Amino acid sequence: MELLPQATIDGLLIGGIYITIAIGFSLAYGVMHIIDFAVGEWIMLGAFLGYYLNLWTVVDPFILLPAIFLVFALIGFLVQPLVYRVISGKKGNPVLMGLVFTFGLALMFRGLALTGFGFYSHSIPSAISQDSFSLEMGSVFITIPYVRLAGLLYALAITLVLHFVLKKTDFGRAVRALSQHREASGLMGINAKRISSYVYGIYVGLSAMTGVIIGSIFTINAQMGGEYTILAFFIVVLAGMGYLAGVPWAAFLLGLVQSFFLIYLNPSYTLMAVFGILFTILLISPKGLFGRGV
Amino acid sequence: MSRKYLLLILAFGILLAVPSVIHDTFFLRIVTEAILWIGLAISWDVLAGYTGYLNFGHGAFFGIGAYTTALLMKLCGWPFFLALPVAGVAAGIVALIAGIPTLRLKGAYFAIATWALSRAIQQVALVMDITGGPDGMRLPSFLHPEFFYYLMLGAVVAIFALYWFLLEKAPFGLKVKAIREDDQSAMSLGLNPTWIKLQAFILSAVPTGILGAIYAYWITYIDPASVLGDLVTDQAVVMAVFGGLGTLIGPAIGAIIIFLFKTYFWAYLSDYQVLYLIILGGVIAASVVFLPNGLWGTVTGYLQTRKALKQEPVSQGKTDKGAQHV
Amino acid sequence: MSEPRSEQLLQVNAVTKTFGGLHAVFQVSFHIAPGEIIGLIGPNGAGKTTLFNVISGFYAPSKGHIHFKGQDISGKPPYKLAVLGIGRTFQVVKPFAGLTVLENVIIASFAKHPKRRQAEQHAWRILETTGLADRANAQASSLTLAGRKRLEVSKALALEPTLLLLDEVVAGLNPTEADKTIELILSLRSQGITILIVEHIMRVIMNISDRVVVLNFGQKIAEGIPRDVAKDSGVIQAYLGEAPQ
Numbered sequence: 001m002e003l004l005p006q007a008t009i010d011g012l013l014i015g016g017i018y019i020t021i022a023i024g025f026s027l028a029y030g031v032m033h034i035i036d037f038a039v040g041e042w043i044m045l046g047a048f049l050g051y052y053l054n055l056w057t058v059v060d061p062f063i064l065l066p067a068i069f070l071v072f073a074l075i076g077f078l079v080q081p082l083v084y085r086v087i088s089g090k091k092g093n094p095v096l097m098g099l100v101f102t103f104g105l106a107l108m109f110r111g112l113a114l115t116g117f118g119f120y121s122h123s124i125p126s127a128i129s130q131d132s133f134s135l136e137m138g139s140v141f142i143t144i145p146y147v148r149l150a151g152l153l154y155a156l157a158i159t160l161v162l163h164f165v166l167k168k169t170d171f172g173r174a175v176r177a178l179s180q181h182r183e184a185s186g187l188m189g190i191n192a193k194r195i196s197s198y199v200y201g202i203y204v205g206l207s208a209m210t211g212v213i214i215g216s217i218f219t220i221n222a223q224m225g226g227e228y229t230i231l232a233f234f235i236v237v238l239a240g241m242g243y244l245a246g247v248p249w250a251a252f253l254l255g256l257v258q259s260f261f262l263i264y265l266n267p268s269y270t271l272m273a274v275f276g277i278l279f280t281i282l283l284i285s286p287k288g289l290f291g292r293g294v
Numbered sequence: 295m296s297r298k299y300l301l302l303i304l305a306f307g308i309l310l311a312v313p314s315v316i317h318d319t320f321f322l323r324i325v326t327e328a329i330l331w332i333g334l335a336i337s338w339d340v341l342a343g344y345t346g347y348l349n350f351g352h353g354a355f356f357g358i359g360a361y362t363t364a365l366l367m368k369l370c371g372w373p374f375f376l377a378l379p380v381a382g383v384a385a386g387i388v389a390l391i392a393g394i395p396t397l398r399l400k401g402a403y404f405a406i407a408t409w410a411l412s413r414a415i416q417q418v419a420l421v422m423d424i425t426g427g428p429d430g431m432r433l434p435s436f437l438h439p440e441f442f443y444y445l446m447l448g449a450v451v452a453i454f455a456l457y458w459f460l461l462e463k464a465p466f467g468l469k470v471k472a473i474r475e476d477d478q479s480a481m482s483l484g485l486n487p488t489w490i491k492l493q494a495f496i497l498s499a500v501p502t503g504i505l506g507a508i509y510a511y512w513i514t515y516i517d518p519a520s521v522l523g524d525l526v527t528d529q530a531v532v533m534a535v536f537g538g539l540g541t542l543i544g545p546a547i548g549a550i551i552i553f554l555f556k557t558y559f560w561a562y563l564s565d566y567q568v569l570y571l572i573i574l575g576g577v578i579a580a581s582v583v584f585l586p587n588g589l590w591g592t593v594t595g596y597l598q599t600r601k602a603l604k605q606e607p608v609s610q611g612k613t614d615k616g617a618q619h620v
Numbered sequence: 621m622s623e624p625r626s627e628q629l630l631q632v633n634a635v636t637k638t639f640g641g642l643h644a645v646f647q648v649s650f651h652i653a654p655g656e657i658i659g660l661i662g663p664n665g666a667g668k669t670t671l672f673n674v675i676s677g678f679y680a681p682s683k684g685h686i687h688f689k690g691q692d693i694s695g696k697p698p699y700k701l702a703v704l705g706i707g708r709t710f711q712v713v714k715p716f717a718g719l720t721v722l723e724n725v726i727i728a729s730f731a732k733h734p735k736r737r738q739a740e741q742h743a744w745r746i747l748e749t750t751g752l753a754d755r756a757n758a759q760a761s762s763l764t765l766a767g768r769k770r771l772e773v774s775k776a777l778a779l780e781p782t783l784l785l786l787d788e789v790v791a792g793l794n795p796t797e798a799d800k801t802i803e804l805i806l807s808l809r810s811q812g813i814t815i816l817i818v819e820h821i822m823r824v825i826m827n828i829s830d831r832v833v834v835l836n837f838g839q840k841i842a843e844g845i846p847r848d849v850a851k852d853s854g855v856i857q858a859y860l861g862e863a864p865q
Binding site: 035037082085086089093095096097099100101103104105106107108109110111112114115226227229230233234237241266269271272275278279282283286 | 342346348350394395396398399400401402403405406407409410411413414417418421474524528531535566568569570571572573574575576577578579580581582583586
């Protein structure tokens with residue numbers, strides 16, 4: 001029981017990271033109705049770019065974040081038309097084809113990463129990687145690594161910025177309109193294609209940045225993508241597909257579950273347990289925890 | 295139509311004769327594996343092309359069949375032909391349990407949910423002692439290439455025939471397609487979408503489990519990486535998408551082509567193994583963009599348009615007033 | 621509310637359907653006797669399609685009941701109702717685009733003819749009735765709008781329904797096509813099928829309906845024979861926005 005506070009804090013810290021994985025993913029789904037199977041791969045690629053940049057320039061990964069964002073936002077912006085073409089196609093089932101397409105992309109990226117980076121694991125060293133601070137309250141002793149706290153703060157910052165952009169800017173309004181009703185938005189003069197490009201770019205950029213943070217807290221390797229895709233999906237389904245406000249709650253919940261498994265039970269069964277939770281939730285409330293999913 | 299039948303029977307006859315003509319064990323094993331992949335590709339397509347649901351965890355059924363067989367034969371001493379149907383049933387039960395919550399939802403949920411499930415199953419197999427963990431399991435040895443060739447051939451032909459009957463001839467096939475096209479309309483016509491999708495899912499899973507069982511006994515050694523890894527699913531997906539979703543011949547052709555490519559690749563370019571993943575992914579992505587109906591679908595579509603263009607224009611033959619506005 | 625009377629084919633009893641806080645349909649009651657053609661009219665957004673969806677099982681009523689042939693069907697799913705004898709068309713037509721016209725109707729025929737051969741024969745008969753027999757082997761996606769509306773009706777008909785719900789089957793057709801459709805509807809009634817029809821085109825509704833039910837803002841504001849309803853001031857106000865001078 002003495003471990004409970006630590007487990008809780010750990011869960012919240014990791015939950016923060018999960019927010020950033022899922023929030024871009026949920027946004028992309030809301031606007032383009034595409035489930036990007038490659039989300040984990042974008043995270044992985046961002047992490048590796050961060051790793052190599054850090055290696056070559058010896059700049060702290062946290063300072064590299066904006067650069068990573070820009071690079072990948074651009075890549076996402078350029079890739080998007082291809083995705084758009086697939087989901088707007090008349091042939092067959094566009095949503096299905098979109099899924100197969102991103103599945104193929106993910107496979108390709110994984111292969112490219114394995115080719116380029118090999119099978120080895122790396123981590124991205126940061127100025128704050130090693131240190132942690134401790135809180136002591138009576139018999140309760142909690143250690144909080146700085147780097148994880150930075151990750152949480154980063155996640156909260158991103159959430160706030162996104163919230164501001166979506167609620168207060170014209171662009172954000174256009175994005176929300178588009179996710180609510182595509183055709184009506186077009187009639188109002190919103191260029192679906194262009195907005196979708198921007199949104200996809202933002203989503204890829206966000207995912208890549210998250211990869212860098214993950215790289216400074218954990219290790220990265222070319223095959224890590226799959227796990228994060230599953231996590232992103234779980235969070236978004238729990239929150240309700242396309243319902244951004246639910247993401248933080250679902251992310252923290254997942255973080256807590258994972259942390260408890262790590263400390264109290266066998267971590268290898270975490271995936272099974274998370275899956276079980278997801279199943280149960282889907283059985284009871286297919287629209288997510290808050291019933292606001294699409 | 296009868297020309298297609300004849301071709302299929304001819305192909306079957308040739309395949310039956312193969313072991314009598316070719317005595318090279320290595321070659322026989324390659325053909326056996328090619329036949330296996332035909333089975334895996336068409337079973338994936340049953341759910342993907344016909345029903346419109348992507349199972350990115352298809353390999354899990356293969357692995358479940360393999361492990362069930364290994365456990366029954368090695369730990370319980372069961373004979374193979376008793377373990378075989380149980381392996382299929384095991385896969386079917388997993389499909390039933392996994393399908394009930396996930397098939398009610400849209401295809402996208404299902405895709406990732408099945409993918410996640412297969413990973414979870416792989417995790418479990420890696421940590422459980424009874425399954426041998428990462429070292430896998432050895433089955434009682436039975437080295438008889440011709441036996442396995444005929445077994446695989448018989449199984450896949452039976453599976454193909456079953457699918458062909460159920461999906462192209464019987465009412466079930468049309469019902470499945472109706473659900474795929476528009477499930478609301480289908481509901482208004484008396485069809486229960488979830489139940490039909492569930493049946494399709496089980497129809498896709500059970501033969502895959504059986505193929506896994508045969509594979510396990512044939513290779514005599516299985517481990518999570520080989521039978522529960524992503525590669526089984528990835529390859530089945532490429533074969534079906536490249537070959538042509540929504541048909542049985544499409545994935546079969548895709549399976550043969552991709553498998554030949556894979557064999558050649560691994561034989562001569564084994565240094566570049568990871569390149570194979572890039573190519574697989576690239577073929578999937580490119581097929582979706584440039585060949586959405588797959589190789590076979592594009593060919594049949596082209597032949598049909600040619601046939602339609604060659605026919606007399608409709609207005610010449612029809613004077614029926616009813617034709618004008620519809 | 622009145623007890624379900626088994627002489628009535630359909631009884632809608634104080635049905636309310638709420639979405640979030642909004643009443644799409646509020647306390648609507650009416651009945652349909654066997655063999656009637658009932659018109660359901662009202663301005664846009666009045667709740668007609670929602671009511672259709674409730675009767676055909678796509679929505680469960682938030683409050684109230686629906687009885688069909690004396691049996692409570694409230695909340696039963698569409699596929700059960702189809703077997704019980706309720707067929708419907710959709711306002712935005714829903715053909716099985718990748719299949720042929722014949723296949724579309726065969727699928728509907730399976731409800732009463734489970735075997736492929738009988739279903740196919742039945743489908744041909746239906747297509748003859750609705751005039752689509754010569755397009756039987758065409759892709760459903762190749763039909764014009766008029767053809768697709770015909771296909772919608774054909775599919776619903778293939779269920780051999782007792783009650784047919786027609787949602788705007790005439791809208792969007794040119795006058796010739798519209799007249800043919802009206803002919804078809806009347807011939808269906810003479811075959812014993814009861815019909816509930818939603819339509820915006822007044823001359824259609826007023827000419828073929830035995831009785832008309834008028835909805836506005838989710839509530840029933842009038843019911844009666846077409847001539848009386850047309851003179852009802854509430855109805856006129858609903859459509860024109862102001863009381864007649």
